[in-house]
Amino acid sequence: xxxxxxxxxxxxxxxxxxxxxxxxxxxxxxxxxxxxxxxxxxxxxxxxxxxxxxxxxxxxxxxxxxxxxxxxxxxxxxxxxxxxxxxxxxxxxxxxxxxxxxxxxxxxxxxxxxxxxxxxxxxxxxxxxxxxxxxxxxxxxxxxxxxxxxxxxxxxxxxxxxxxxxxxxxxxxxxxxxxxxxxxxxxxxxxxxxxxxxxxxxxxxxxxxxxxxxxxxxxxxxxxxxxxxxxxxxxxxxxxxxxxxxxxxxxxxxxxxxxxxxxxxxxxxxxxxxxxxxxxxxxxxxxxxxxxxx
Amino acid sequence: xxxxxxxxxxxxxxxxxxxxxxxxxxxxxxxxxxxxxxxxxxxxxxxxxxxxxxxxxxxxxxxxxxxxxxxxxxxxxxxxxxxxxxxxxxxxxxxxxxxxxxxxxxxxxxxxxxxxxxxxxxxxxxxxxxxxxxxxxxxxxxxxxxxxxxxxxxxxxxxxxxxxxxxxxxxxxxxxxxxxxxxxxxxxxxxxxxxxxxxxxxxxxxxxxxxxxxxxxxxxxxxxxxxxxxxxxxxxxxxxxxxxxxxxxxxxxxxxxxxxxxxxxxxxxxxxxxxxxxxxxxxxxxxxxxxxxxxxxxxxxxxxxxxxxxxxxxxxxxxxxxxxxxxxxxxxxxxxxxxxxxxxx
Numbered sequence: 001x002x003x004x005x006x007x008x009x010x011x012x013x014x015x016x017x018x019x020x021x022x023x024x025x026x027x028x029x030x031x032x033x034x035x036x037x038x039x040x041x042x043x044x045x046x047x048x049x050x051x052x053x054x055x056x057x058x059x060x061x062x063x064x065x066x067x068x069x070x071x072x073x074x075x076x077x078x079x080x081x082x083x084x085x086x087x088x089x090x091x092x093x094x095x096x097x098x099x100x101x102x103x104x105x106x107x108x109x110x111x112x113x114x115x116x117x118x119x120x121x122x123x124x125x126x127x128x129x130x131x132x133x134x135x136x137x138x139x140x141x142x143x144x145x146x147x148x149x150x151x152x153x154x155x156x157x158x159x160x161x162x163x164x165x166x167x168x169x170x171x172x173x174x175x176x177x178x179x180x181x182x183x184x185x186x187x188x189x190x191x192x193x194x195x196x197x198x199x200x201x202x203x204x205x206x207x208x209x210x211x212x213x214x215x216x217x218x219x220x221x222x223x224x225x226x227x228x229x230x231x232x233x234x235x236x237x238x239x240x241x242x243x244x245x246x247x248x249x250x251x252x253x254x255x256x257x258x259x260x261x262x263x264x265x266x267x268x269x270x271x272x273x274x275x276x277x278x279x280x281x282x283x284x285x286x287x288x289x290x291x292x293x294x
Numbered sequence: 295x296x297x298x299x300x301x302x303x304x305x306x307x308x309x310x311x312x313x314x315x316x317x318x319x320x321x322x323x324x325x326x327x328x329x330x331x332x333x334x335x336x337x338x339x340x341x342x343x344x345x346x347x348x349x350x351x352x353x354x355x356x357x358x359x360x361x362x363x364x365x366x367x368x369x370x371x372x373x374x375x376x377x378x379x380x381x382x383x384x385x386x387x388x389x390x391x392x393x394x395x396x397x398x399x400x401x402x403x404x405x406x407x408x409x410x411x412x413x414x415x416x417x418x419x420x421x422x423x424x425x426x427x428x429x430x431x432x433x434x435x436x437x438x439x440x441x442x443x444x445x446x447x448x449x450x451x452x453x454x455x456x457x458x459x460x461x462x463x464x465x466x467x468x469x470x471x472x473x474x475x476x477x478x479x480x481x482x483x484x485x486x487x488x489x490x491x492x493x494x495x496x497x498x499x500x501x502x503x504x505x506x507x508x509x510x511x512x513x514x515x516x517x518x519x520x521x522x523x524x525x526x527x528x529x530x531x532x533x534x535x536x537x538x539x540x541x542x543x544x545x546x547x548x549x550x551x552x553x554x555x556x557x558x559x560x561x562x563x564x565x566x567x568x569x570x571x572x573x574x575x576x577x578x579x580x581x582x583x584x585x586x587x588x589x590x591x592x593x594x595x596x597x598x599x600x601x602x603x604x605x606x607x608x609x610x611x612x613x614x615x616x617x618x619x620x621x622x623x624x625x626x627x628x629x630x631x632x633x634x635x636x637x638x639x
Contacts, residue, residue: 189454191350193377195403199407
């Protein structure tokens with residue numbers, strides 16, 4: 001985020017109105033709430049990844065099957081006596097892992113493709129955008145299902161599938177500002193000064209897409225988590241015994257008679273993380289509004 | 295140095311499918327070291343002319359010779375020499391600098407692309423030298439554009455253009471976004487740079503008053519065509535074309551009493567639709583001198599004084615030049631028959 005560096009390294013007093021952007025993010029309600037929720041989710045996931053869950057996520061204890069939430073098991077236990085909280089924490093790891101890798105794929109490829117489409121225009125733009133429309137026409141989950149079926153299941157293929165499905169989103173998001181920026185004087189100046197196309201694209205256009213893409217990343221992460229959970233729910237995402245929120249919802253659905261918390265807890269975890277990412281996206285959009293980009 | 299011959303530039307009009315001729319048969323020459331001013335209302339094609347000279351747009355037809363090389367129809371790849379010969383200074387200093395680049399980095403980038411200096415100390419020295427050339431101190435190198443005033447930004451814009459060591463500077467209304475006091479500073483800067491660096495300028499403006507302080511020759515454009523061109527003293531003080539005279543009348547006088555007593559002669563009417571220009575002389579719809587011939591024939595540019603050309607039937611006749619022979623034969627620079635244009639899309 002070059003803007004943070006820009007604001008803080010400027011000479012003191014030169015730009016009194018500019019505050020570091022992260023501080024401004026926390027001054028919006030949605031930005032603050034989103035940051036807190038997402039941070040908690042990340043901390044829980046990191047703890048789980050380090051093996052610091054209250055119980056082993058796959059450790060079975062037949063003596064404590066179908067426990068309601070208690071002090072020892074804050075979110076109860078499942079049909080094998082496994083701690084639901086520990087499993088949710090581990091499930092967050094795979095959800096976030098898949099979401100982050102898929103959005104990284106989609107954002108990097110999609111932004112570059114959108115940049116090229118918007119900058120070169122004419123038939124290049126038309127071809128790319130028509131292909132994009134074809135991808136858009138498929139429901140995301142259907143396309144992801146098809147790709148996973150073709151590639152096989154497992155978290156890497158899930159991430160790749162979701163990444164491919166989300167590429168068109170970023171193509172759209174990047175292309176719009178490029179169309180506007182292409183006519184801006186400083187891009188025209190770069191052309192008159194004889195800068196190469198790749199220099200104009202990468203050094204002058206790409207950095208100015210930052211805010212639009214960052215907002216989209218936050219939103220796409222939440223959609224990726226939903227898609228990953230859906231795929232796992234359908235048995236095509238993360239495979240057991242690796243814990244996954246979608247798998248837990250799937251299992252919990254069958255056992256809802258023995259323990260409602262088995263369904264409610266993982267579902268709530270998905271909802272909270274998704275809402276958190278959406279709030280963060282909203283907050284980022286308010287803070288990174290291009291109107292005060294100068 | 296620069297020669298335009300019958301240059302035309304059309305833009306497709308989406309609704310009608312016809313072409314809008316933003317620049318329609320413009321010819322002029324600029325000598326090395328000279329300053330040519332181009333004035334006219336918004337939409338007269340003066341900014342398009344600027345873009346054609348630096349090849350932000352390619353002309354539809356005609357020829358543009360710069361330093362002995364042809365520009366029109368040449369591929370972008372073969373224009374490296376142009377980028378080192380001609381540079382453009384933009385109108386809006388707030389939009390012409392990348393907001394994310396420090397001033398020093400923005401200038402150094404030009405030096406690197408054109409390999410004008412070695413990286414490191416030589417580059418830093420040259421950046422400081424360029425800043426000094428445009429009257430800015432070396433500590434501006436570490437500033438961001440948003441920390442600068444409009445005049446300072448315009449100076450940075452000029453410094454960047456000078457970084458490639460061009461021979462010709464095209465200035466597209468470089469003053470119109472600036473305060474009057476700052477305008478004068480930039481005009482003085484441009485005068486000094488011309489003397490120090492031996493530059494040639496094409497200076498585009500809508501302000502005849504500002505142009506006369508800077509330019510050696512002035513061209514007046516109306517609806518894509520040049521209506522009068524000549525030495526500044528003649529165009530500014532002894533204008534012949536009725537449109538130029540009307541532009542003069544629109545420049546306010548510094549003395550309020552004189553201004554109040556002056557006979558007001560605004561140009562009546564609106565600028566006609568450039569996509570559908572009137573037949574004959576394009577100015578006849580607003581011209582106080584218009585006659586039948588003006589509604590029928592497009593007047594050619596004819597020489598009525600020392601190096602002083604005017605496109606007007608009435609004024610030419612008063613000077614004893616008959617424009618009929620020229621239009622009947624079809625002046626090469628002034629296609630006067632609309633049907634003839636349709637054949638050259």
